[in-house]
Amino acid sequence: MQVLTSLILAAFVGYIGAWYVGAIEGNFALLLFLATVVTGVYWVAERFYFLPRRSKAAEAFASSTTQRREELERMGIRPDGADDLQETRQKLLMQPWWLDWTAGLFPVILVVFLLRSFLFEPFKIPSGSMYPTLWVGDLILVNKFTYGLRLPVLNTRVTQGKAPQRGDVVVFRYPPQPNVDYIKRIVGVPGDKVAYLNKRLTVNGQPVPTTAMTDFFEEDAMRYFKQFKEKFGDNTHNVLNNNDAPAFIQGASNFQYRDKCTYSVEGVTCTVPEGNFFVMGDNRDNSLDSRYWGFVPEGNIVGRAFFIWMNFGNFKRIGAFN
Known part of the structure; x- marks a missing residue:
């Protein structure tokens, strides 16, 4: 033995x-x-x-x-x-x-x-695509039962949870490379028509309400960016824009359901297919998301991110977030 x-x-x-x-x-x-x-x-x-x-x-x-x-x-x-x-x-x-x-x-x-499979999974923020909501080095918890419990490895759903909503921050398996986990915010659910034109987000023809905030200083880039408060229903969160970045999408891949999207010099408009979601990073001009590699299948969603349990470089980061 x-x-x-x-x-x-x-x-x-x-x-x-x-x-x-x-x-x-x-x-x-x-x-x-x-x-x-x-x-x-x-x-x-x-x-x-x-x-x-x-x-x-x-x-x-x-x-x-x-x-x-x-x-x-x-x-x-x-x-x-x-x-x-x-x-x-x-x-x-x-x-x-x-x-x-x-x-x-x-x-x-x-x-x-058992904890990781059915309750909470830890996740570390690796990039600045979710600034100002999540910072590089944030250690977060992901709720794995909100959207229904799934069997580990097989990923088969065993309980019916609530459907993911616009504004939820979710961790999911990156569609082009399912062994890699990504984190973004849902901005479009199945059937939605999502448009991001001239750096303004609209859903089903209605502009998402935004309010200008004080500029945000991003330490990684060592510069200030325009900051806005965005609202989905009762969910409010902040997003960033870089005035120097172009509005059009450069380098979009040939993803599944690409025919559901129309690209122009102003940006992109997509109709979200059934069983899929459209996600974006809060750092809008520094995020590779659904605008570039397509939709997130419902089966790829790991869970809803909701709490920063540690950031060794900044203890003030600990707490819940939208």
């Missing part, structure tokens, strides 16, 4: 290492699922096979040692080593290293797996 366990642990380390150096595209959900299954098998084997065997061996050792001492006492010889008996018994009951690194980790891995 030591050799088998060593090979299994080496396979996990090798997978993580290859993922880290970019040799493969890793899948954390699959990795966590496999870790839960493997450690769970070891935990069951420990509870019902290995531990009873060690306990039996320890009891047999204690029994034989006690009998030997009783014989010595009957012969008038005072035996020593009571402490040695307890120490040896504890050693016989102790988990070997290969069970300590498998069965011993199962409860922790199981809790992480």
Whole structure:
């Protein structure tokens, strides 16, 4: 078992290492699922096979040692080593290293797996596409049950949650590369006609209400940008515009349902297909989003982002956001 366990642990380390150096595209959900299954098998084997065997061996050792001492006492010889008996018994009951690194980790891995799969998943903001709402380095929580629970790995929905709404900030699997997670704001739901022309957003022919705010200083770019408060129903949030950036979309890819979009020098107009969503970054002129690579299928949505639980560079960032 030591050799088998060593090979299994080496396979996990090798997978993580290859993922880290970019040799493969890793899948954390699959990795966590496999870790839960493997450690769970070891935990069951420990509870019902290995531990009873060690306990039996320890009891047999204690029994034989006690009998030997009783014989010595009957012969008038005072035996020593009571402490040695307890120490040896504890050693016989102790988990070997290969069970300590498998069965011993199962409860922790199981809790992480359940929390991450069905309740909340952590996510780190990697870029400035969501300024001013989310900053680079923000560590956020994603609610995974608002839109309905899904089975991990298989991604099959098992409960019916509420439908994603305009204004929701969502984490989703990037359609051109599903192993990569993206975060953007939903601005169009199925059936909507979304237009972003001359840097003004309209949905179904109605301009999204905006109010000018004080300029925002983006530390990454070391410059100020125009800031506006935007409103979807009861949801209000701030967005940025760069007056120096052109209104037209450069480099849009040939995505699915591209025929639902019309590009011009003023920007883009799209009709959102059934089962899909149109998403944009709040940093409107510094965001690769649905304007460039297309719509987000409903099945790609991981959950709704709602809380910044840490930013090691700025503790004031901690808290809920719209």
